[in-house]
Amino acid sequence: MGLRRLTLGMALLGASGAAAGAEPLQTVIVRASRITLPAAAGVQEVEAANHARRRVSSSDTAELLQEVPGVSLVGAGGVSSLPAIHGLADDRLRVKVDGMDLIAACPNHMNPALSYLDLSQVGTLRVYAGLTPVSVGGDSIGGTIIAETAAPWFAAAGQDAVLRGEGGTFYRSNGAGQGGNVAATFAGERLSLSYSGAFAQADNYKAGGAFRSFVATGRDGHTLPVDEVGSTGYETRNHRVVLALRSARQVLEIGLGYQDMPDQLYPNQRMDLLENTQRVVNARWFGQFERGALEARAYHEQVEHLMDFGADKRYWYGSNSGTGAPCSPIRFMGDPAGTCAAGMPMHTRGLTTGAALRTDIRLGAGDLLRAGLEYQRYRLDDWWPASGGGMGPGVFWNISDGERDRRALFLEWEARPGTQWTTLLGVRFERVASDAGEVRGYNTMPNAPGGQSTEASAFNASDRRRSDDNWDFAALARWEATPAVELEFGYAHKVRSPSLYERYPWSTWMMAATMNNFVGDGNGYAGNPDLEPEAADTVSATLTWHSADRRRELRVAPYYTRVDGYIDAVRRTMFTPGSFNVLTYANQSARLQGLDLSGRVPLGQTPIGEFGLQAVVSHVAGRNRVSGDDLYNLMPLHARLRLTHQRGGWDNSLELVAVADKDDVADVRNEIPTRGYELVNLSASYSWQRIRVDLAIENLLDRFYSLPLGGAYIGQGGTMSMNGIPWGIAVPGRGRSVNVGLTARF
Secondary structure: OOOOOOOHHHHHHHHHHHOOOOOOOOOOEEEOOOOOOOOOOOEEEOOOHHHHHHHOOOOOHHHHHOOOOOEEEEOOOOOOOEEEEOOEEHHHOEEEEOOEEOOOOOOOOOOOHHHHOOHHHOOEEEEEOOOOOOOOOOOOOOOEEEEEOOOOEEEOOOOOOEEEEEEEEEEEOOOOEEEEEEEEEEEOOOEEEEEEEEEEEEOOOOOOHHHOOOEEEOOOOOEEEOOOOOOOOEEEEEEEEEEEEEOOOEEEEEEEEEEEEEEEOOOOOOOEEEEEEEEEEEEEEEEEEOOEEEEEEEEEEEEEEEEEOOHHHHEEOOOOOOOOOOOOOOOOOOOOOOEEOOOOOEEEEEEEEEEEEEEEEEEEOOEEEEEEEEEEEEEEEEEEOOOEOOEOOOOEEEEEEEEEEEEEEEEEEEEEEEOOEEEEEEEEEEEEEEEOOOOOOOOOOOOOHHHHHHHHHHHHHOOOOEEEEEEEEEEEEEEEEEOOEEEEEEEEEEEEOOOHHHHOOOOOOHHHHOOOOOOOOOOEEEOOOOOOOEEEEEEEEEEEEEOOOOOOEEEEEEEEEEEEEEEEEEEOOOOOOOOOOEEEEEEEEEEEEEEEEEEEEEEEEEOOEEEEEEEEEEEEEEEEOOOOOEOOOOOOOEEEEEEEEEEOOEEEEEEEEEEOOEOOOOHHHOOOOEOOEEEEEEEEEEEOOOEEEEEEEEOOOOOOOEOOOOOEOOOOOOOOOOOOOOOOOEOEOOOOEEEEEEEEEO
């Protein structure tokens, strides 16, 4: 799919006023230029027209990626799903938001990069799901996701200053989700000032009605019926201000961002996010010259993060878990004999400072040289104040003075050696250095629970500084065999250094280890400072057939990846099948292979409108080549089929989602299998020149299903006892929801 520079506002205008047959608004605003991105094999851009359609049903920006072949979503909080590309997720991907590399500052990765961007603020969203060019890769092995807000708008030459904007609101019946957004831009010929803000909140959602007998069992064996999925509510607020100045060939942007997230509950973690504050400043300068372009960027992010028990997790069935205020009434738990778990606050502070300098140089007709320098400085503190019940008398330092610094440079050459050929060659070097300071447990006495004192002393006596020299290579080619057939193929070698949360959490004590889990499987994890980088070698091809207008298209994309040094979970001395365990990390070897199919075709014009068909089918398989175990959290074979209908201002669709059984599971993590399912979704919208109304019904038949990548359901009560909650229950998916939305432009 070609790279189209469409902003969300332009998409809404084109999809509404033009579709309704009304005269389009006069275009008086122009977009500032950006450094070009390589059109590599497997790159997909999420169509801007889909943003408004998705916004009515979700406040999770990652949901926009669902229709991209090869991309799946790992379940987390309501606005923080973790994208996975071809079975590789989270830190194995490079996720950039407005040119910034943001890092999750939480031992459970509750604040990933895309969680700081509301759907209404997304302008363009690109996914490099196949072979990733070195200019957009780095410190990742699975692919790259690039999210950008709308580029600044300016009045055209000779035009008066313009004020225009957009506002919207939505309501979702399942979980009583509600929210809104507003955006406004004051644009002159040389100056542009814009603001965008959004808020969203929801209560716990209900699972499908066909399985209301879903149960959870407390520590005392008390079985309670559940009609809600515990710990799935959230509330979030995002604000963004951008000032931009331009001359004939230069643009300067300064952006300020602020997020206040009072809470986001997690059904597959033992803690909840009870406050997350992000402050970010992001400055960019762009210059266009005779033989190319130059772009410089600098940014700084500060994150303050708090975890503790949300209301659903403070309830321990019939057991006195310690002191604490009486439980708030929780309708679906309802046992008046229970008592609350004491609070257990956990704080994280992350500071990220980055800079980048990139250039495009035209060497001749069809030849382009890209070069760049990048720098990132990351600091992390993770500490847990004393809170009683064995968590004291002092502060537990999970990671103290954590450091992770990256310095990178790359060189990439894009050429057209013939009329039918385009090639891309690139090399990238990164130096990644990490370190951590001395730590301590709650209790420093020799007989402290879980060996805190002994393990802390051993960690403090060790050499913790690591430095990795990582090389990336990429070689890609595109052959336009005929005007209707294209073949893209190539090879890439990509390297990623371990994260701070893979290297430095030091305690194997059950209570501490279960707090360090960013995969949602209910187990506990201890870090390994001796981890080496992961090195992935990928071969991939994409065969595309399309009509001249690209309204008919079929893409077939097989791939194979081998990862040396793959960081996987390994068992410690004690391991119990069919329960939760404490694990650690070790370098292994892995392979992943799969196939993505996607296509679209118009079905023709009828008296009631134009119909079309879109389809995506993906399959990935992966295995640990050392242990022979299946890799964790791989999406089973799945397909998404959409029947579309358009007539005048109407834009409607009927969607079928089908997912196969997940039987290939990671034994080392006691991963939970899930059964296959089919879901039916409906959506309809009508657009006038300035107003759009959306209606959607998710899970029309109210089917019960378990999320294949949702992890273990530990969203209610007793989470601090590793096996005081039942093992073997996967997180249920959302039941039927009727969603409505309204968007207005001015």
